[in-house]
Amino acid sequence: MRWSKMAGLNEKAIQQHLNFSSCGEEDSSDSSVEDWALISVPLRSPSSTCRTPRVQRHHARGVSPSAPTSPIPYSAWRKLRLCDSPSTPKSLLSKSALSYSSTKPCRSQRLLCLSSTSDRVPGVNVNPFTPDTVRRNGEHCKRKSRRSDCDDEDDGHRSKEAHTSSEDESYFLPSKRPAVPALMLSRFESEFLELGRIGVGEFGAVYRCVKRLDGCMYAIKRLRRPLAGSSNEQLALKEVYAHAVLGHHPHVVRYYSAWAEDDHMIIQNEYCDGGSLLDVITEKEEQGEFFREPELRDLLLQVSMGLKYIHTSGLVHLDIKPSNIFICYRPSCSTGAVGDSEEEDDSYPSSPSSGVVYKIGDLGHVTSVSSPQVEEGDSRFLAGEVLHEDYTQLPKADIFALGLTVLLAAGAPPLPQNGDEWHHLRQAHLPSLPQELMPHLRNLLQMMLDPDPAVRPSASALCKHPVLRRERAGKLAAQLRRELNVEKFRTAMLERELQEARLAATSPQPPPLPSGQIPSGQPSSTSSNFSAGSLPKPGRRLVGRSVARSMSFGCLGR
Ligand SMILES: Nc1ncnc2c1ncn2[C@@H]1O[C@H](COP(=O)(O)OP(=O)(O)OP(=O)(O)O)[C@@H](O)[C@H]1O
Numbered sequence: 001m002r003w004s005k006m007a008g009l010n011e012k013a014i015q016q017h018l019n020f021s022s023c024g025e026e027d028s029s030d031s032s033v034e035d036w037a038l039i040s041v042p043l044r045s046p047s048s049t050c051r052t053p054r055v056q057r058h059h060a061r062g063v064s065p066s067a068p069t070s071p072i073p074y075s076a077w078r079k080l081r082l083c084d085s086p087s088t089p090k091s092l093l094s095k096s097a098l099s100y101s102s103t104k105p106c107r108s109q110r111l112l113c114l115s116s117t118s119d120r121v122p123g124v125n126v127n128p129f130t131p132d133t134v135r136r137n138g139e140h141c142k143r144k145s146r147r148s149d150c151d152d153e154d155d156g157h158r159s160k161e162a163h164t165s166s167e168d169e170s171y172f173l174p175s176k177r178p179a180v181p182a183l184m185l186s187r188f189e190s191e192f193l194e195l196g197r198i199g200v201g202e203f204g205a206v207y208r209c210v211k212r213l214d215g216c217m218y219a220i221k222r223l224r225r226p227l228a229g230s231s232n233e234q235l236a237l238k239e240v241y242a243h244a245v246l247g248h249h250p251h252v253v254r255y256y257s258a259w260a261e262d263d264h265m266i267i268q269n270e271y272c273d274g275g276s277l278l279d280v281i282t283e284k285e286e287q288g289e290f291f292r293e294p295e296l297r298d299l300l301l302q303v304s305m306g307l308k309y310i311h312t313s314g315l316v317h318l319d320i321k322p323s324n325i326f327i328c329y330r331p332s333c334s335t336g337a338v339g340d341s342e343e344e345d346d347s348y349p350s351s352p353s354s355g356v357v358y359k360i361g362d363l364g365h366v367t368s369v370s371s372p373q374v375e376e377g378d379s380r381f382l383a384g385e386v387l388h389e390d391y392t393q394l395p396k397a398d399i400f401a402l403g404l405t406v407l408l409a410a411g412a413p414p415l416p417q418n419g420d421e422w423h424h425l426r427q428a429h430l431p432s433l434p435q436e437l438m439p440h441l442r443n444l445l446q447m448m449l450d451p452d453p454a455v456r457p458s459a460s461a462l463c464k465h466p467v468l469r470r471e472r473a474g475k476l477a478a479q480l481r482r483e484l485n486v487e488k489f490r491t492a493m494l495e496r497e498l499q500e501a502r503l504a505a506t507s508p509q510p511p512p513l514p515s516g517q518i519p520s521g522q523p524s525s526t527s528s529n530f531s532a533g534s535l536p537k538p539g540r541r542l543v544g545r546s547v548a549r550s551m552s553f554g555c556l557g558r
């Protein structure tokens with residue numbers, strides 16, 4: 001696999017080390033190419049503290065400051081204006097060194113330094129899923145395919161190209177060693193309280209935890225196997241990179257943080273209180289139950305929205321299955337509103353009537369569409385073309401897996417891992433179901449399993465599909481009906497109040513009282529309502545037995 005190949009190249013990969021020892025004012029000259037040049041800064045030397053911002057790049061190729069491969073753009077580094085951290089030994093060293101050399105700060109002393117000397121300072125990885133690196137990888141792939149077209153050309157030329165290729169890979173792919181800094185305290189123990197184990201998977205165990213600081217619940221995934229030197233490291237990083245790039249979507253499990261501890265990767269994610277879809281399917285199965293059609297449509301639509309988001313981000317999941325779809329019955333305190341979708345089109349389900357929100361999780365197999373590094377997921381859900389290493393339409397492999405996932409929820413028997421049955425399913429033969437599906441839904445599922453990926457609908461098409469939108473329209477109608485009832489009630493109330501006000505206005509006036517005298521049992525404020533010919537003052541109205549009340553007009557029961 002290319003990921004393991006990457007690991008071997010990591011020693012040469014980009015390493016950017018931060019030295020927070022001297023910075024402060026911005027200097028316009030710090031954007032020069034020289035600032036990104038390869039340097040080595042010995043800590044002991046006082047002069048080392050007087051450098052302009054530097055990035056150590058163990059790479060032969062020059063890098064333009066306008067196109068840094070770090071996930072943090074160079075301009076952002078400049079804006080950060082990181083200042084002396086009083087607690088870092090480096091900053092103390094720098095300060096003492098400076099006091100010997102000069103009291104007047106030199107130009108570069110006022111800048112953020114990026115140096116490379118201490119092993120203890122973690123490097124900055126290159127996230128392969130940032131738009132920048134995806135684009136670069138795409139260009140790299142194109143160049144590679146051009147190269148293979150020219151394979152017959154002279155050997156000298158080829159060896160030169162091969163050299164460039166390995167450089168390219170080391171340039172774009174994450175460095176291995178600095179990814180997992182071992183010198184960390186137990187952040188897990190100091191920040192979280194473990195409440196119990198909620199799942200064990202192929203790669204690790206997941207715990208339900210409360211964060212001590214914010215009191216919110218999180219799912220903490222801890223990889224089972226040690227990271228150092230294993231392919232798990234790359235898989236774990238893949239998951240972290242994908243989460244970080246995907247950001248926040250109501251149908252993707254939210255990511256908060258990740259770190260390494262005791263040579264194990266730990267990922268802090270949103271906690272989904274309904275467990276996985278597999279848990280629910282199994283529970284229903286035990287009771288002789290399965291998802292009914294409206295639930296199936298709801299499931300299909302919500303997961304399609306999550307997939308649409310992932311696919312439009314230039315990524316594919318490649319491990320869609322019931323155990324990787326998570327359920328939230330209520331918005332978690334740490335995730336905000338359930339439906340704060342980033343797309344107008346996907347604003348459903350801000351509050352699905354079913355009360356269930358499905359979220360795609362476990363991003364351990366995610367890869368980019370343009371330069372895929374495919375780690376095949378569960379063979380039961382694998383599309384035929386992926387098995388044959390045809391990666392030209394990878395998003396459609398997710399659609400295939402989603403089709404099978406929905407069929408399992410509909411009560412299909414366990415899926416085969418291989419053999420004739422496996423192939424049979426990949427020829428668009430639906431498994432037998434314990435319920436009769438409406439032809440529209442059945443046809444849609446059939447299309448999702450089509451052997452030709454081009455025939456399968458895209459996630460975006462599924463989100464707009466009339467079969468699924470019908471569900472959405474039904475929910476909208478129910479919501480509108482509720483709002484209409486509220487409005488009817490309000491109108492009835494207002495009509496009654498109007499009638500009472502009219503009655504009060506036409507009722508015989510009480511005999512005039514001597515000035516300043518208040519009739520017994522009537523508050524003085526009420527008497528003022530009648531000061532202008534027994535009519536209420538504007539802005540006040542009479543309710544029931546002449547009780548003054550301020551007016552408020554809410555809208556639609558909100
Ligand atoms: N965010 C979460 N909220 C609630 N439960 C979770 C969450 N993440 C994981 N789990 C539980 O932990 C199980 C394993 O999680 P996950 O799929 O992330 O790990 P995995 O090791 O990749 O598993 P597998 O190899 O089976 O896919 C899930 O099936 C689920 O029961």
Ligand SMILES: [Mg+2]
Pocket residue numbers: 201323324362
């Ligand atoms: Mg999983």
